[in-house]
Amino acid sequence: MGFSLRSRDYMEYIKRAYELIHSRGDYITELDSATGDGDHWTNINMGFESLVQQADRLEEMELSEQFREIGRIMMSVIGGSSGILYGSAYIAASKPLEGKEKIGEETLYEVLLSMLDAITARGQAKEGDKTMIDSLAPAVKKYKECLDRKEDAELLCEEVKKAAEEGAENTKKMEAVRGRASYQADRGLGHLDPGAVTMSYQLVTLMDFAAEKSREK
Structure with missing residues (x-):
């Protein structure tokens, strides 16, 4: 069986993503302090926290409007380049959601692909540059x-989830092309x-949630 996510469901996912990101603060800050400014977790956490605080309002919106508003919030709350990239990603992803009441398997692929394209274009980066793209791009490829x-929806979710995790892990073997890490000797x-x-x-979190929704049918 497939899954379908409505506006209220997507905000439930946002809440779960925030809980996971929030719980990993020390770990992410330690990672970022080794190669960057050490503020990545603070910025991302602040963005998701703001979304959770506005969840009641956001979950009443149509999906396309909800994604545009999420993008605007992220752009205004998350500091540095991450805010611009996440904001651009969500605003771009609102386009395939125009006129749709739910996100199914095909639509979620279109959403993630739109996000990837927007981040790649706005950040002028590509897979292998040691950025967030190195998790998102393999996930989008595996999804296709x-x-x-x-x-089957559950197998799809598991495969995409694994590709995202492996993509992030593979950045350990990459040299940074952008950001503060690119100025370090190594x-x-x-x-x-x-x-x-x-x-x-x-x-x-998204794939686990989508798999969970597929089992409810």
Whole structure:
């Protein structure tokens, strides 16, 4: 059976993602302090916390409007380049949701692909540059493969989740092209990219939640 996520469901996912990100504060800050400014977790946590605080309002919106508003909130609350990238991603992802009341398997792929395209274009980065893209891009690729094979929803969610986690883990072997880590002698080699890790947290939470919804049918 497939899954379908409505506006209220998506905000439930946001709450769960916030709980996971919030609980990993020390770990993410430690990762970021090794290669960057040490403020990545503070910024991302602040953005998701703001979304949770406004959940009652956001969950009453149509999906496309909800995503645009999430994008605006993230852009205004999350500091640095992450706010611009996440904001751009959500605003871009609102387009495939126009006129839709729920997010199914095909639509969620379109949403994630739109996010990936927006982040890639706005950040002028690509897979392998040691950024959040290195978690999101493998997940989107795996998602398309699963759709093409017409995989069961639960297997699709598990495969995409695994691709996101492995993508984040692979950043340990990459040299940074952008950000403060790129100025270090080792260019961050041997360290995980915190942006890829927090992106993987979101994708893992989303896929777990989608799988859970598929079992309710």
